[in-house]
Amino acid sequence: MKFFDVFLKQFRLQWRQYLVASLASYGSLCTGMSMGWTSPVLPQLRGPNSPLPEQPTLQQESWIGSLLVLGGLIGPFITVPLSKHVGRRWLIMGSNVPLLLGWLLAGVTTNLPTLYVARLAWGCATAMQFATVPIYIGEIAEDKIRGALSAFFLLFINIGFLLAYAIGPFTSYWGLTACGGIISLLYLPFSWYLPETPFFLVFKGRLEEASSVLQQLRGKTKDEVQPELDSLQAMIAREYEEEPKISDLWASRGSVKALGICVFLAMLLQLSGIDVLLFYMEELLAKVGTKISPSDGTIIMGVVQVATSCVTPMVVDRLGRKLLMWTTSLGLTIFLTLIGVYALLDNYYKYDVTSVTFLPLLCLIVYMILFTLGVGPVPWILVAEMFPLKTKCLASGICSFMCWLAGFIWTRFFRDVAASYGIYTAFWILAVCCGIGFIFSVALLPETKGKTFDEIQDLLNNRTKQGNPGA
Secondary structure, three states: OHHHHHHHHHHHHOHHHHHHHHHHHHHHHHHHHHHHOHHHHHHHHOOOOOOOOOOOOHHHHHHHHHHHHHHOOOHHHHHHHHHHHHHHHHHHHHOHHHHHHHHHHHHHOOOHHHHHHHHHHHHHHHHHHHHHHHHHHHHHOOHHHHHHHHOHHHHHHHHHHHHHHHHHHHOOHHHHHHHHHHHHHOHHHHHHOOOOOHHHHHHOOOHHHHHHHHHHHHOOOHHHHHHHHHHHHHHHHHHOOOOOOHHHHHOOHHHHHHHHHHHHHHHHHHHOOHHHHHHOHHHHHHHOOOOOOHHHHHHHHHHHHHHHHHHHHHHHHHHOHHHHHHHHHHHHHHHHHHHHHHHHHHHHOOOOOHHHOOHHHHHHHHHHHHHHHHHOOHHHHHHHHHOOHHHHHHHHHHHHHHHHHHHHHHHHHHHHHHHHHOHHHHHHHHHHHHHHHHHHHHHHOOOOOOOOHHHHHHHHOOOOOOOOOOO
């Protein structure tokens, strides 16, 4: 109870930052719906009420699922060049364009090419938000709650998945698509009322606006926020003494280390199989042999995701990034291996597994809990924390690009691997990837919990000793 009392007391003092982080993260709810849309929709595309003239093939369904991730590769090419010119707020607002275009095309489609373009548009919107919203939240948040607020992004994504899972089985293709479009329309006014980040305003020399935004976010007077404003000015003057260039990403040992860590963890996020599970949840629950209704199973999974996401903001700054990463990646390795063993015994050897039919769903539930606590949010928190100001957007774009590239390859070919070598082999490949992530987290990941940017840079450059990650 003491822990929750402290959290509530902290929330009362900093509710403005929680509100702004929530408004910024609402777009991830909309993109979460577009990502989870395939799970209930793919069975409907095979039915008599499909908008398509004929039933899609296995390969076409794989393209429907994976093209959203391919569209994600477009996002960094939009966010990186524009970030220092238009600011984070306008990029977040701009993500509404491909987001709403995707829902419109999905709603009027009568053929596969239109549906493909809709998925690409959703992917572009999702990648724009992945590359921008965590940075936005990192720049409006105080250091001590930065991790908690950054975890909101994943929380809203999971709420979007739950909505797709809960609405989809009980309505038609058009009903689910219309719901997604209406919910996404609400993001227009929400994003309009977002303030620009104090960092960008100082960077552009708009000091009075930066002071005003800080006063609103911190609930303090102009004099009380002046030290933070002065610190921002000093940091920007130091970091932007020269024009940023791509070679800055490997200009120091710390920069190279930060980029390597964040690129690897961003790719691990996808190679752990999260998009595969979320896009094809109903299909996978049927394939691994669980006896529960696939639609009921996906709803259970969505509820677990959201419930765990509510806990993540309260633990990510308490337990630390390193501890969360190595424990959750180890857990994912174990439970993905167990699902593969179950599928091997049930599908290949035809053993009687009726006494443990609950095991696949239980393992997937634990998988979702562990992913949502660590492997999912931590990479994006680290992207917002580890990079110097002048290279942060570029590094975020690179990490986002590599994340989506890994996701596209895996979502496109997962079903082919499962069809050719068995679903158990596909799960074991995921387990191996998570095992590599566990080793990486233990051996190479530094702890950034509660540290200022300068302290994190000292840590990456080995100028200070790393403290206890669990402290």
